[in-house]
Amino acid sequence: MASVTLSDVAREAGVSLATASRAINGSANRTVRPELRDRVLAAAAALHYSPDANAQAMARGRTTTLGLIVHDIADPYFSSIAAGVTTAAERAGLMVTLASTGHDPEREIAFIEVLQSQRARAIVMAGSRIEDETVNDRLRAALSAYRAGGGAVAMIGQPLFDVDTVAIENTAGAADLAVALHAAGYRRFAALAGPAGHLTARDRMEGFAAGLASRGAALAPEHIMRSAFTRDGGYEGMRELLDSGAAVDVVLAVNDVMAVGAMAAARDAGVTVGTGIGIAGFDDIVTLRDVTPSLTTVRVPLLQVGATATELTLGEPAAEPRLERVASTVVLRDSTPPRA
Amino acid sequence: MASVTLSDVAREAGVSLATASRAINGSANRTVRPELRDRVLAAAAALHYSPDANAQAMARGRTTTLGLIVHDIADPYFSSIAAGVTTAAERAGLMVTLASTGHDPEREIAFIEVLQSQRARAIVMAGSRIEDETVNDRLRAALSAYRAGGGAVAMIGQPLFDVDTVAIENTAGAADLAVALHAAGYRRFAALAGPAGHLTARDRMEGFAAGLASRGAALAPEHIMRSAFTRDGGYEGMRELLDSGAAVDVVLAVNDVMAVGAMAAARDAGVTVGTGIGIAGFDDIVTLRDVTPSLTTVRVPLLQVGATATELTLGEPAAEPRLERVASTVVLRDSTPPRA
DNA sequence: GTCTTGATGGTAAGCGCTTTCACCACCTCG
DNA sequence: CGAGGTGGTGAAAGCGCTTACCATCAAGAC
Numbered sequence: 001m002a003s004v005t006l007s008d009v010a011r012e013a014g015v016s017l018a019t020a021s022r023a024i025n026g027s028a029n030r031t032v033r034p035e036l037r038d039r040v041l042a043a044a045a046a047l048h049y050s051p052d053a054n055a056q057a058m059a060r061g062r063t064t065t066l067g068l069i070v071h072d073i074a075d076p077y078f079s080s081i082a083a084g085v086t087t088a089a090e091r092a093g094l095m096v097t098l099a100s101t102g103h104d105p106e107r108e109i110a111f112i113e114v115l116q117s118q119r120a121r122a123i124v125m126a127g128s129r130i131e132d133e134t135v136n137d138r139l140r141a142a143l144s145a146y147r148a149g150g151g152a153v154a155m156i157g158q159p160l161f162d163v164d165t166v167a168i169e170n171t172a173g174a175a176d177l178a179v180a181l182h183a184a185g186y187r188r189f190a191a192l193a194g195p196a197g198h199l200t201a202r203d204r205m206e207g208f209a210a211g212l213a214s215r216g217a218a219l220a221p222e223h224i225m226r227s228a229f230t231r232d233g234g235y236e237g238m239r240e241l242l243d244s245g246a247a248v249d250v251v252l253a254v255n256d257v258m259a260v261g262a263m264a265a266a267r268d269a270g271v272t273v274g275t276g277i278g279i280a281g282f283d284d285i286v287t288l289r290d291v292t293p294s295l296t297t298v299r300v301p302l303l304q305v306g307a308t309a310t311e312l313t314l315g316e317p318a319a320e321p322r323l324e325r326v327a328s329t330v331v332l333r334d335s336t337p338p339r340a
Numbered sequence: 341m342a343s344v345t346l347s348d349v350a351r352e353a354g355v356s357l358a359t360a361s362r363a364i365n366g367s368a369n370r371t372v373r374p375e376l377r378d379r380v381l382a383a384a385a386a387l388h389y390s391p392d393a394n395a396q397a398m399a400r401g402r403t404t405t406l407g408l409i410v411h412d413i414a415d416p417y418f419s420s421i422a423a424g425v426t427t428a429a430e431r432a433g434l435m436v437t438l439a440s441t442g443h444d445p446e447r448e449i450a451f452i453e454v455l456q457s458q459r460a461r462a463i464v465m466a467g468s469r470i471e472d473e474t475v476n477d478r479l480r481a482a483l484s485a486y487r488a489g490g491g492a493v494a495m496i497g498q499p500l501f502d503v504d505t506v507a508i509e510n511t512a513g514a515a516d517l518a519v520a521l522h523a524a525g526y527r528r529f530a531a532l533a534g535p536a537g538h539l540t541a542r543d544r545m546e547g548f549a550a551g552l553a554s555r556g557a558a559l560a561p562e563h564i565m566r567s568a569f570t571r572d573g574g575y576e577g578m579r580e581l582l583d584s585g586a587a588v589d590v591v592l593a594v595n596d597v598m599a600v601g602a603m604a605a606a607r608d609a610g611v612t613v614g615t616g617i618g619i620a621g622f623d624d625i626v627t628l629r630d631v632t633p634s635l636t637t638v639r640v641p642l643l644q645v646g647a648t649a650t651e652l653t654l655g656e657p658a659a660e661p662r663l664e665r666v667a668s669t670v671v672l673r674d675s676t677p678p679r680a
Numbered sequence: 681g682t683c684t685t686g687a688t689g690g691t692a693a694g695c696g697c698t699t700t701c702a703c704c705a706c707c708t709c710g
Numbered sequence: 711c712g713a714g715g716t717g718g719t720g721a722a723a724g725c726g727c728t729t730a731c732c733a734t735c736a737a738g739a740c
Contacts, residue, residue, distance in 0.1 A: 003489045003490075005695090005697085006697065015720085017720080017721090017722095018722095021699085022719090030699090031717070032719085033717090036718085048485055050457055050485070050489070051457055051697080052398075052457065052695090052697070053454075054394045054397040054458070054697090055696035056696080058394045058725050058726070060725090061698095072423065073419050073423050073426060074416075074419050074626070076414075079415075083413050083440060086413060086439070086440040087440075095454060096438045096439075097405075098422070098436045114393075114435060116390050117390055117392065118393045119392060119393065145390070149343045231630070260630045263630065264630045287416055292607065292631070303414070347726080347727095355689080358728080361727070361728060371688075372689085376689085391726085392726055392727070394727090395727040397695095398725090399726075399727040400728065401728095682739100682740090684737100684740100685738080686735105686736095686737090690731105691730105691731085691732075693730080694728090694729090698723105698725090699722100700723080701722090701723095702719105702720090703718105705716100705718085706715100707717100709712105709714090709715095710712100
């Protein structure tokens with residue numbers, strides 16, 4: 001409680017407050033005689049002095065905090081990004097303040113405001129935006145208020161706002177996947193497209209459709225199932241698809257977690273994944289690399305995405321919002337064996 | 341940059357600093373005339389005032405930060421705990437500061453010191469301790485320095501330090517699992533025991549052995565494989581076990597991630613998981629619920645563990661360190677079908 | 681009518697640090 | 711041998727808030 005302050009240290013060392021501060025932090029253009037410095041350091045150690053970061057932040061006018069806002073930290077997609085962010089932040093001497101919004105844009109906005117209060121140096125926001133201009137406008141307002149206060153922002157996802165963005169190549173990756181599947185002999189396609197208005201899902205769907213089109217194939221509208229962007233959403237979508245009796249060779253789930261749900265649904269329906277029906281996902285979640293049959297997917301380097309976003313906020317602020325594109329690569333595995 | 345301060349708001353509203361502060365925060369035993377309060381609030385809104393949390397922390401002498409220290413945020417075990425912590429923290433009006441140590445105890449200590457500097461209200465530490473008294477002593481010292489400053493601490497794991505602890509019933513759960521497997525007809529046991537000195541792994545192993553003993557069975561020392569507490573560790577351990585030609589019915593991996601690695605190794609060796617060899621894990625990681633065959637495991641309510649630990653730090657500090665035991669429950673699935 | 685009170689508003693004293701000045705020795709040259 | 715540096719040190723002014731502590735005023739209490 002009665003924590004020791006810098007003045008205590010100064011008194012103990014028999015120097016002024018100013019000298020103590022300089023000795024401990026090594027001031028920019030002032031030096032302290034080695035002998036004095038040692039005395040201060042010794043006193044600090046003896047008293048177990050721990051500088052008050054809040055006071056320092058206040059005096060220096062800048063903090064050492066970086067805010068990370070994700071939809072759901074328990075989701076492997078986001079926790080991988082978080083790992084990248086914490087690593088890069090630590091490298092830069094920043095602590096990460098984590099906010100998990102549970103997919104609620106209102107809480108996203110609220111957290112931006114809290115982080116603004118904390119005078120966080122930067123905010124990294126991950127997670128797909130949605131198509132709701134009312135909400136997006138408020139988000140935009142919150143972000144620009146934050147930036148007006150000198151904060152840096154990087155988004156991971158769609159380049160929707162005027163801020164630095166790390167964009168994952170959802171469209172291109174999905175197109176590549178479509179082409180690869182077509183090349184493997186698949187002809188009748190379906191998709192678990194996620195919820196309407198979900199931009200990441202939409203991009204992946206568009207890419208997939210475009211890829212198919214480039215090979216002269218197509219995705220029938222009745223083969224596009226809409227459901228939640230979750231494991232259970234994948235399960236539901238797949239069940240409905242199978243129930244509909246649609247004749248389909250392969251189905252794309254717009255993320256790995258949905259794909260795994262879809263695999264479970266197929267199994268429960270007695271359909272063999274792979275030889276019976278192909279299933280492909282997106283993200284290449286590490287934890288899911290060992291499902292059987294192994295899942296065809298599009299790899300997204302999530303740790304790197306997190307690190308890149310963090311670094312984007314750390315450098316000089318650019319005049320123009322920067323756009324960092326992160327390539328995604330198709331990984332064909334056993335869930336979509338070559339079709340004879 | 342030139343962020344607006346409370347004095348700006350006060351001037352704009354034509355009141356004193358004190359009144360502005362009281363109007364905005366609703367002081368404890370002071371009231372502000374509604375008319376004035378509205379004027380202040382209006383001014384604050386007009387100027388886009390955002391209180392400076394650092395200054396508030398400094399003036400109030402207490403922050404609204406809770407520190408969370410985990411080994412690896414990308415690990416589903418920890419990210420689930422983190423989800424529980426963020427939820428509980430938000431309920432209490434706290435922001436979570438996340439530190440991911442990469443299993444390095446030195447960084448654990450360093451982060452405790454940083455959190456102490458930030459004057460975080462509480463620290464939740466998750467992750468197995470190791471048997472290294474030198475390191476543990478330093479950790480203990482760092483924690484007690486932090487607590488001397490008024491901070492609360494809760495650990496998730498072994499009740500090793502004199503702090504509130506949420507202990508997962510590793511021993512009992514593993515014993516239950518052993519009994520259940522024995523009852524299912526398994527007789528020849530092996531284990532992927534994780535690294536030596538890893539306390540969680542050790543507890544699980546001891547529980548497993550005890551459970552077997554209670555049924556008159558035993559775990560042959562040569563069937564205990566030591567490897568990393570990771571997916572790859574599980575793979576390696578399993579491969580060695582299979583290579584050794586040991587005659588085994590079922591193998592316990594001390595966590596789910598290792599179990600999944602073991603399943604992969606079995607598959608690669610042409611051994612059928614389930615009918616060929618049983619495999620069981622521990623934790624019941626959500627993301628892994630859909631692996632095939634579905635994994636027998638011991639469920640640990642990780643979200644709840646995180647929430648409980650958080651709540652432990654929030655209430656009145658207890659004279660005695662509290663110990664909250666969280667039950668774990670056996671979940672038998674297809675990776676260990678009943679043995680005829 | 682005077683005296684208490686309770687409700688309000690303002691003044692000013694910090695909270696623990698950093699940093700600008702001012703000041704003081706000493707040096708180094710011309 | 712004085713002018714003009716040059717390191718080193720300390721005093722003190724904040725940083726943006728909260729919160730005693732006072733001062734004021736109107737409404738009741740006697």
